[in-house]
Amino acid sequence: MRVGVDATCWQNNRGYGRHARALLRSLVRLDQTNNYVLFIDSQELAEPLPSRAEVRLLTSRSPTAVAAAANGRRSLRDMWQISRAMSGAELDVLLFPTIYSFVPTFCRARKLVVIHDVIAETYPHLTLPRTSGRLAWKTKVALGRYQADALITVSDYSRRAIVRHFSLSPDRVFVVGEASDPVFRPISQPQLPELVKSLGIDEKHRLVVYVGGFGPHKNLEVLVEAFHGIAGSREFSDVRLVLVGEFKKEVFHSYYERVAALVAQLGLADRSCFTGYLPDEDLAALLNLSTVLVLPSLMEGFGLPAVEAAACGCPVIATKESPLPELLGKGGLYFAPGQKQELQSALENVLSSQSLRHSMREAGLAAAGRLTWDAAARQMMNVITEVAA
Numbered sequence: 277m278r279v280g281v282d283a284t285c286w287q288n289n290r291g292y293g294r295h296a297r298a299l300l301r302s303l304v305r306l307d308q309t310n311n312y313v314l315f316i317d318s319q320e321l322a323e324p325l326p327s328r329a330e331v332r333l334l335t336s337r338s339p340t341a342v343a344a345a346a347n348g349r350r351s352l353r354d355m356w357q358i359s360r361a362m363s364g365a366e367l368d369v370l371l372f373p374t375i376y377s378f379v380p381t382f383c384r385a386r387k388l389v390v391i392h393d394v395i396a397e398t399y400p401h402l403t404l405p406r407t408s409g410r411l412a413w414k415t416k417v418a419l420g421r422y423q424a425d426a427l428i429t430v431s432d433y434s435r436r437a438i439v440r441h442f443s444l445s446p447d448r449v450f451v452v453g454e455a456s457d458p459v460f461r462p463i464s465q466p467q468l469p470e471l472v473k474s475l476g477i478d479e480k481h482r483l484v485v486y487v488g489g490f491g492p493h494k495n496l497e498v499l500v501e502a503f504h505g506i507a508g509s510r511e512f513s514d515v516r517l518v519l520v521g522e523f524k525k526e527v528f529h530s531y532y533e534r535v536a537a538l539v540a541q542l543g544l545a546d547r548s549c550f551t552g553y554l555p556d557e558d559l560a561a562l563l564n565l566s567t568v569l570v571l572p573s574l575m576e577g578f579g580l581p582a583v584e585a586a587a588c589g590c591p592v593i594a595t596k597e598s599p600l601p602e603l604l605g606k607g608g609l610y611f612a613p614g615q616k617q618e619l620q621s622a623l624e625n626v627l628s629s630q631s632l633r634h635s636m637r638e639a640g641l642a643a644a645g646r647l648t649w650d651a652a653a654r655q656m657m658n659v660i661t662e663v664a665a
Contacts, residue, residue: 277368277664280385282319283314283553284340284377286325289522289553290489291580292392295430296373297323298457302653310369310398310660313410315362317354334361355379359420369664371656378420379624382498388662389424390452391417393434393577394441395493402492402574405529426663428452428656433599452655454578455647459556462641463588466565469558475549479515482627483566485590487520487559487581488573490532495540495572495595495613502620504542516626517548518566524552563588566642567633568626571595574613582608583647593622603647607640 304312312329319337325331336354359379361487362370367385374570375391396403396413404410421427421442424526431433435449468479479482479542484503488494496519506512515554523532532550533549539548554562563569569585569592576598583603585592592601592608594600601610609626 277310278313278366279310279660280313280315280362280365280367280370280372281329282336282358282362282372282377282379283325284315284317285374286314287318287320287321287339290528291578292374292376294580295392295454298455298649299373299452299652299656300329301326302649303656306650306653307657313365313367314344315358315365319359327391329608331360332365334358353452369660371660372420375417375420375607378416380419380423385427387423388426388428388659388663389420390428390430390546391420391434391438392430394437395575395577396543397441398437398575399493401606403529405649408557424451428659430454430578431599431603435604437577449657450655452659453647453652454580454583455649455652456580456644457556457649460563460584460587460644463561463564466561467556468565469555469561471558472518472549472551472562475551476547477518479565481516482512483518483562484567484623484627485517485518485520485562485566485569485585486571487563487569487585488571489521489528490523490530490535491528491628492531493574495574496535498613498616498619499572500535500538500542500544500548502616502623503548504544505616505620506623506627507544507547512624515547515567517544518551519548520551520554520562520563522553523550559584560588563590566590568593568623570619570623571598571600572611572619573598576600579603585645586642589641591626591636592640593619593626604640604643607636607643609636 285296314329316330317336359381363381363383365607370385371388373390402408404413435451438449439446497579563585567589569581571579571594573595573644579598582592582594582600586604586607594608595613596610609622
């Protein structure tokens with residue numbers, strides 16, 4: 277079969293792009309039966325494309341990864357160009373790795389659409405601040421659900437939420453999981469990245485780390501306030517808060533300035549730092565040296581930064597509104613995202629107990645090791661075969 281893939285999110289450094297790149301690399305490598313055609317709309321790619329795949333470069337005024345932003349809008353001309361190219365490519369199956377870049381198509385190919393989560397539907401004002409953006413998103417998701425022969429998501433947690441929110445039949449929604457990349461692993465002698473050291477962090481500090489975006493639904497105010505709750509204690513005088521994630525060129529809705537203002541207001545400027553985007557090698561080294569990673573989101577469809585941290589041997593504190601309690605088990609502690617005191621207590625417990633950190637490290641390493649992109653690719657191959665049949 278000829279399987280077309282919308283790869284226009286390839287250059288995105290956030291979760292959508294990371295997911296698409298890792299999944300498609302394994303999928304194209306493992307699937308020796310089908311031929312893959314990848315459609316891209318920019319030559320400025322984050323990583324090389326799979327060599328076995330046929331690649332078609334489409335012209336566009338603005339790449340999808342830039343235009344399909346919280347305050348942006350893809351032009352009708354660009355969407356039509358992409359739709360026409362995909363519709364005329366004589367495909368048997370057409371895969372959209374994320375609803376984020378979906379465009380309607382008009383062809384006989386069976387269509388598979390990935391919906392990672394229902395965060396935008398659950399918290400529309402926190403993810404899409406403009407009314408026009410919310411309307412465009414709602415229309416796109418409705419068209420994607422209508423055209424899809426099957427929907428795919430990244431966890432059982434997210435599948436349950438999608439079925440419930442959209443009132444869908446459960447047998448129409450498949451799960452294709454995620455995993456950490458091989459770069460996220462225990463490192464024998466990790467070195468703190470130079471950028472992080474330049475921000476006043478060194479090896480003598482215990483580090484509470486956050487990795488991700490700065491959207492309001494990431495619930496970072498609760499993290500900052502919980503950190504403030506322990507910062508005055510002599511026992512935790514060496515602890516620093518490190519927030520990792522792009523905030524200068526962010527295409528999604530961001531409230532970085534509000535988080536930074538809260539850090540300053542609470543007198544934490546000398547105890548905290550914002551690193552911006554870190555390459556995976558630097559991030560893996562930082563996670564190896566961190567005491568705990570915190571993912572405080574109001575909701576996560578998967579929670580990949582937590583799995584990456586666990587794969588590095590870093591204990592995790594994460595939101596209960598995610599699949600992480602199922603995925604990581606005793607590798608993490610979990611709290612209700614609205615409960616600052618729960619998070620503060622979890623921080624105190626992890627920072628105070630070496631034995632707890634050790635048991636969380638071992639459990640997290642084992643749990644992350646059970647998740648692989650090859651396993652996810654085989655799940656996707658099964659979905660392609662079933663839907664095509």
